[in-house]
Amino acid sequence: MRLKVTAVLxxxxxxxxxxxxxxxxxxAVAIPPGPGVPPSGPCALHGITDDVAExxxxxxxxxxxxxxxxxxxxxxxxxxxxxxxxxxxxxxxxFPAATEYFRASSYGRLSYLPIPxxxxxxxxxxxxxxxxxxxxxFDPASDSGYHALSQEIVRAVDPMVDFRAYDVINVIAxxxxxxxxxxxxxxxxxSGGDMGMQTADGxxxxxxxxxxxxxxxxxxxxxxxxxxxxxxGLPDLYYTDERPAPPPVGHWDxxxxxxxxxxxxxxxxxxxxxxxxAGQVHCAPPRGTPGxxxxxxxxxPDGTKIVVIxxxxxxxxxxxxxxxxxxxxxxxxxxxxxxxxATDIPSGGGPLRIVDGTPHSGGCFQASRYVDPELTDATFxxxxxxxxxASGASVTVLTENPDGTYRxxxxxxxx
Ligand SMILES: [Zn+2]
Numbered sequence: 189m190r191l192k193v194t195a196v197l198x199x200x201x202x203x204x205x206x207x208x209x210x211x212x213x214x215x216a217v218a219i220p221p222g223p224g225v226p227p228s229g230p231c232a233l234h235g236i237t238d239d240v241a242e243x244x245x246x247x248x249x250x251x252x253x254x255x256x257x258x259x260x261x262x263x264x265x266x267x268x269x270x271x272x273x274x275x276x277x278x279x280x281x282x283f284p285a286a287t288e289y290f291r292a293s294s295y296g297r298l299s300y301l302p303i304p305x306x307x308x309x310x311x312x313x314x315x316x317x318x319x320x321x322x323x324x325x326f327d328p329a330s331d332s333g334y335h336a337l338s339q340e341i342v343r344a345v346d347p348m349v350d351f352r353a354y355d356v357i358n359v360i361a362x363x364x365x366x367x368x369x370x371x372x373x374x375x376x377x378x379s380g381g382d383m384g385m386q387t388a389d390g391x392x393x394x395x396x397x398x399x400x401x402x403x404x405x406x407x408x409x410x411x412x413x414x415x416x417x418x419x420x421g422l423p424d425l426y427y428t429d430e431r432p433a434p435p436p437v438g439h440w441d442x443x444x445x446x447x448x449x450x451x452x453x454x455x456x457x458x459x460x461x462x463x464x465x466a467g468q469v470h471c472a473p474p475r476g477t478p479g480x481x482x483x484x485x486x487x488x489p490d491g492t493k494i495v496v497i498x499x500x501x502x503x504x505x506x507x508x509x510x511x512x513x514x515x516x517x518x519x520x521x522x523x524x525x526x527x528x529x530a531t532d533i534p535s536g537g538g539p540l541r542i543v544d545g546t547p548h549s550g551g552c553f554q555a556s557r558y559v560d561p562e563l564t565d566a567t568f569x570x571x572x573x574x575x576x577x578a579s580g581a582s583v584t585v586l587t588e589n590p591d592g593t594y595r596x597x598x599x600x601x602x603x
Pocket of ligand 1: 414415418423424
């Protein structure tokens with residue numbers, strides 16, 4: 189049976205050793221203008237409907253991504269990898285940092301509430317007996333893998349947990365179970381469709397993130413933000429087939445790089461997740477007249493966040509302003525970030541690609557081995573422009589204003 193269940197992995201398997209992390213979890217966020225709304229209008233491009241994707245609309249079955257999101261948070265260990273710390277200490281590796289990250293990135297529109305069950309749930313077999321590898325799927329016909337783990341977890345907690353009360357599930361393993369994250373990243377999320385496993389409460393077990401080991405550096409908690417974002421419908425932006433190609437997004441979004449210093453989500457993701465108000469997205473549909481727009485940096489809650497320029501029914505060129513900020517401490521060339529979004533390209537196949545304003549430059553941030561440097565100076569500065577050769581859509585950066593906003597000129601696609 190083919191299951192519409194997505195195995196989506198944490199980024200960064202190929203990296204090793206210690207990270208330099210800049211910045212620490214944010215603490216306070218200004219109140220944004222107006223409520224967040226789901227994407228709509230001619231720029232809310234449709235696409236893949238049965239999986240995580242860049243489609244503006246997220247299919248049924250995924251978790252809500254704005255308002256209050258309740259995360260059942262469980263802890264597991266194994267007979268051969270017994271926990272050596274209280275679960276509250278393991279919990280503190282992720283919270284409140286991950287909650288604060290979501291609050292800041294969503295401009296206060298996502299209140300992420302982790303609800304921990306502070307006990308180690310001891311699995312019945314040694315870790316190796318479950319056959320957990322990078323890429324291991326959730327097969328409800330199997331007596332091993334994530335299905336076996338999940339069955340034991342649900343059996344252990346069903347008498348005391350009402351699964352109907354939660355939007356997402358975190359299963360956090362004792363850090364001594366399995367390889368270090370610097371060697372192999374096992375963390376994975378099974379999100380979206382019914383995984384073929386019911387709880388006693390009449391709701392399926394789904395939108396579950398399994399967090400293994402530890403990432404390096406001060407913002408190591410972001411693996412949880414990355415994994416939970418899959419339950420909200422976001423795809424992996426790094427190439428999951430490990431093709432010998434440079435990262436398509438680099439450090440401009442944690443769905444590509446969630447290691448090293450903190451980084452914010454791109455504006456397209458914030459729109460998809462319901463973190464922008466209606467007026468914060470400008471749409472420049474094909475055959476429209478050229479126009480000027482003022483963009484307020486992503487780091488700030490107010491103002492216009494993105495201009496979307498559709499280039500085909502499933503693709504768009506998107507412009508946003510990126511500057512150094514609370515969640516973006518490593519930005520070294522503030523300016524206008526341009527990227528192509530494709531709503532019909534699957535997760536891990538490059539559904540979002542940054543346009544490099546300074547190709548082959550080597551980048552401007554080399555302080556962390558977890559940051560691919562080439563794209564760190566990809567932004568466009570005043571006087572620079574980019575034209576998409578296929579569609580004719582173009583963006584020219586006119587000015588950087590004294591108040592930190594950017595004025596751009598946008599020419600819509602020809603057809
Ligand atoms: Zn992932």
